[in-house]
Amino acid sequence: MKVAKGPIVVQSYHYDLVNPDSEVKTDLQVQVQDYNDSEEIESTEGKMIQIMTPFGIHPEQAPFAISGLIGQVVQLQDVAADEDYTLSTELMEELSRPLVEQIQIITYQLTAMTLDHGYELNFQPNTGDNEDLDD
Template sequence: METKKFPIVVNSFHYDLLQKGDQPSQDVQVAMRKVQPTDERLKGTEKDGAFFEIMVPFDVTVEDNGFKVSGSISRVVQTLGYEGEASELPPDELEKLSRPLVEYIETLTYQVTAVALNEGVSLNFQASGEPESK
């Protein structure tokens, strides 16, 4: 599917140092909803394809590293030649559209922990599994 992608927006990103023994958890959600463009320069381009906002709220406690990250990242995409609903998109297309946002969470976490802990922690989220920490 051909798409026009707009910039990724970090709505919030929060890092917390935790106490030893906190239970690891992973809550990374992907939601997608149809939106109307608000930018005047995009008015009238709806005929080329539907606009969707992809939202990825997350709340992850990393095992053995004593920290938690949470927040929300989003992006607007236009699916060129597609006018259907988000729920009608094949799962592999949703994964392709959302993967860059999940990678942003991984990158932000690595960069923040490199500064906060003097060692970057890599998160490797899988579509249907737990994150792996390195």
């Protein structure tokens, strides 16, 4: 599928120094919504969506916590603008990966400045496919 991407936009990024014993939190989500602010783009050029990644993270024994929202507008060129379309898991991971990497980059750079060493976040996608269900 042909995809055109807009710039990654950091809508918010919040960093706090916290007690390392504070509750561990790893809340990173990927949300997809139609993007309707596409006046300058012809509707025949493809479906416009916005990938949003809200997050709230406090790694185990880390002296910091972060939260924020990062997003990117994407044009699915092979999908009609008015077509209902559901992203596959693979395409969702592909489109959201640069946003997650941006969170990792910002966090590494900020902790390098504030803690004298960069802290690497390591995220693994959780699609819910491997969850155990009790009957």
